Amino acid sequence: MVAYLIRRLLATIGLLFVVSVITFSIFFLVPKWAGATPDSMATRYVGRTATADVVHQTAVRLGFTDPFYVQYADWAKGLVAGRDFDMGTSIEHCPAPCLGYSFITAQPVLPDLLDRFTVTFSLAIGAAVIWVTAGISIGVLSALKRGSLVDRFSMVIALAGVSMPIFWTGLIALSFFSYRWGITAVGGAYTPFTQNPALWAWDLMLPWVTLALLFSAQYARLTRAGMLETMNEDYIRTARAKGLRERTVVTKHGLRGALTPLLTIFGLDFGLLIGGAVLTESAFGLNGLGKYAVDGIRANDLPKILGVTLFAALFVVIANLIVDLLYAVVDPRVRTK
Amino acid sequence: MTATQTTGEHGPGSNPDGSLLSVSGLVKHFPIRQGLLQRQVAAVQAVDGVNFTVRKGETLSLVGESGCGKSTTGRLLTRLEEPTAGTIMFEGRDITHLRDGQMRPLRRDVQMIFQDPYSSLNPRHTVGKIVGAPFKLQHVEPEGGVKKAVQELLELVGLSPEHYNRYPHEFSGGQRQRIGIARTLALKPKLIVADEPVSALDVSIQAQVVNLLEDLQEELDLTYIFIAHDLSVVRHVSDRVAVMYLGKIVELADRETLYDRPMHPYTVALMSAVPVPDTKRRHERERIRLEGDVPSPINPPPACRFHTRCWKAQDKCRNEEPPLVELLPGHQVACHFPENAPQPTAEASTSAG
Amino acid sequence: MTLTSEEQQPAPANGGGRFLDVRDLKVHFPTDDGLVKSVDGLSFHVERGRTLGIVGESGSGKSVTSLSVMGLHKRGAAKISGEILVDGQDVVASSDEEVRRMRGKRMAMIFQDPLSAMHPYYTVGDQIIEAYRIHNDVSKKKARTHAIEMLDRVGIPEPDRRVDAYPHQYSGGMRQRAMIAMALSCDPDLLIADEPTTALDVTVQAQILDLIRDLQREFNSAVIIITHDLGVVAELADDILVMYAGRSVEYGTAEQIFNEPEHPYTWGLLGSMPRFDRERSTRLLPIQGSPPSLINVPEGCPFHPRCRFEQNTRGLAKRERPELVDTGRGHFVACHMSQAQRQQIWRDEIKPKL
């Protein structure tokens, strides 16, 4: 188990390395293909009236003239040891772990990122609680009442839920609940959990429900399929043959088998959501990681984008690691292998 | 065979000893990897030093309990699996480590029939395509065209030529097994390795397929290696039988000898465990009941691998591996204290204590 | 003459009441392809202390029959008619809850594939404890002691340690033993074993068959053993029911079925098997063709397309279904040929070739 953990951890680091190199090269190469030179890139960081000389100096100072691997090495070194940036007028320190430094906002990326992360995480965790509870209950119910009105109705809803784009449902929800009825706060409201947990939940309720709608639908379908499959397993027949009550058969024997595969999907979804709740965040005007990434892309702010990408990758990987470990807890066959 | 002949005149057609196929010291270990560096920590000793020869035109059966290495042996012979050690000679040629390209001509001569008639046929291909596939693979253009050849094959295995354009799912288990057999016969193989060809079939259909295999053997002069766990079926089809236990052959003899006078305790136990469809004998039969299960091939018992379940086991069995020796002409046994032995051997009486 | 009254069925050797009495059972499944008549008019019975063997090829309706007795068919999916009297109580007519309470105690079942039949996520011990506590109001600790005793009883070595192992940590034979321990944990009156040894090796099969025989003697339960292997029933069964296409074609004592079988299908089964206990025959005598689909069971005698003696009935077999008729000694046969003719064919044509 320890060897397994270490191996997974090493793999995680390797994966992050690869992700960073790929992201780095994309942002290194794409502008080049588009015809940008180090100097033209540096013009964005100097005044409009700067001479070509100043521009060139800035490019050198910011490391734009260095070859790819040097730039990458500098960046990686910053991650471990921190890094200083010569802004011409001042020297800015970016403490380790330095994920990067945004020249545009003149800020290290990480503190900002962490700040945004709490918002996104709040969004994701609340939504996850709702969609897991709702999705699984609906799924189990439809599976047990297969072919009934309940089943057909919820599966139609589920299909609709899956196919409706989030910004659309988000807008609809906002227009009714916030603008028309004024029940919930108008977009953009966010109270940190540490300040006021009740308000935190209230503010996020609408985004949670909207986001959960999409996922519940998917989870209901998956649960239903898993449940239908499990309830046909031989061991369910055995449980019935023992004389167990149907309720026990379903909850103790059926559900556990049906839900295990969902764990993987949940890990993936949750990890991805951390990095990519872009649509929900923009629909509700939340200042989360997604919005941060969008802002970064709009401003062509490479350090920001790189930071978010790595952060998101890290999360996907961690989520999967946790899922795999949970798997060993749930399924004894995995444990003893 | 005289010495001069053995030096070079056994052309393509026989091994030095006159057999079609001979195997010596055949080993297959499947590594088990573990830990940080995925180092090999152990091995499944699926086949561990197997020797036998197959004569032209005979049926040699491999029997034994699940996991004893029958299928693995079959897959090694057809080179679907790479041997860990040992040599396989086919028609005087060492085929142990032939590469894919070199294997091609051999693939025509050695064919395999699989157990599961459901999963071994591609459901999206017509019967014609399935049975004709070997011609395509080997770039062989049969006389009169592929279609005609396939239809002849279908008739040969008791199907109708009209089945040419149908799909596997339209056939019953027994018919599918016939399709599989037709496919293996396409290139007129010399040796067929049949891995549990009738195990998945119902008794009434099983008998049809057994009879078909026998007819084909006679008609086409085939040699079979027949892998099965059903001792009754094995007795019916084989000329010689090799009993395997945990990756080793423990006894090899003619059918009659083996079934009438088994010498290895494991063989004796196997035979006495076979349920017999006769109520009169229910209470008469003297039974030998083995305790427990077959040990794991990852960590097989030392010396005689059967000693953990053998009622005759003594210290010697736990310390010294019994070699497979010929105790009677054509009857090889690997046991220190065999049953039905010719005379109480000096060996058994002196070292019993 | 059909099987409706008690006198017409094989008389149990020891008299006694019928613990299980199945009368004219029909189980039909409506499917998209048509109505699957998996069981179509089946009658049999078992007494305490006796063993009934049900033999037939795959798809002949053996498992469907056993699941019906356990009341395990979904009400919606299967159309069941007839009577299944377990100690006088009709499973078909009882409510789900009533049948549930009978399971485990009145009747228990062992399944073919012990790996898939046990829950992979719970220990063997937990699964036995669960079964025991359904009918016995005892503490977990008491139930655990009982589970260990049961494991010991069925021959699991070191039961106090093995009780906490998961099914995948058991070997095939041990799993089947554990299944048996679970089925027997509430001391059921009727034990149904559906192909209990099909997935096992011969040496382990012999152990399990011995175990079932011993346990039956000890608990004096009624046992049904379902299999496609005539050898297995010959080892265990007192009475034998031969099924073909969802119907009984021959039903009698084990001695009658093995020594003087009268139905062509039974002959076919005996001829198809290579006989381990006899001189090796040069050729097996298979049944031609293959079993019918239960959606399109042939008119008349369901066996007629494969029967070598069909012409002996002068076309009757193609038109009319032969009823299961008593030959007078509790030996039932469903064939249009006269008894004399059947006995003669067996004596002169079949028996010598086996």
Ligand SMILES: Nc1ncnc2c1ncn2[C@@H]1O[C@H](COP(=O)(O)OP(=O)(O)OP(=O)(O)O)[C@@H](O)[C@H]1O
């Ligand atoms: N690819 C593989 N990797 C690891 N172990 C393997 C592999 N193939 C087979 N084995 C192991 O080798 C042993 C022999 O397997 P094999 O399939 O030859 O048995 P068998 O005698 O054919 O049994 P059966 O009667 O169940 O078909 C078994 O313990 C099996 O688990």
Ligand SMILES: Nc1ncnc2c1ncn2[C@@H]1O[C@H](COP(=O)(O)OP(=O)(O)O)[C@@H](O)[C@H]1O
């Ligand atoms: N739930 C079901 N729906 C439709 N057909 C079924 C169902 N269960 C069993 N059958 C059919 O009933 C027939 C008998 O099945 P079964 O009793 O399992 O055979 P066996 O004798 O091999 O145990 C088969 O044709 C099978 O396909």
Ligand code: SF4
């Ligand atoms: S060598 Fe010993 S343990 Fe092995 S089979 Fe012979 S008597 Fe038994």
Ligand code: SF4
């Ligand atoms: S009724 Fe006719 S077809 Fe049916 S089993 Fe008897 S002889 Fe054969």
Ligand SMILES: [Mg+2]
């Ligand atoms: Mg095999």
Ligand SMILES: [Mg+2]
């Ligand atoms: Mg069945």
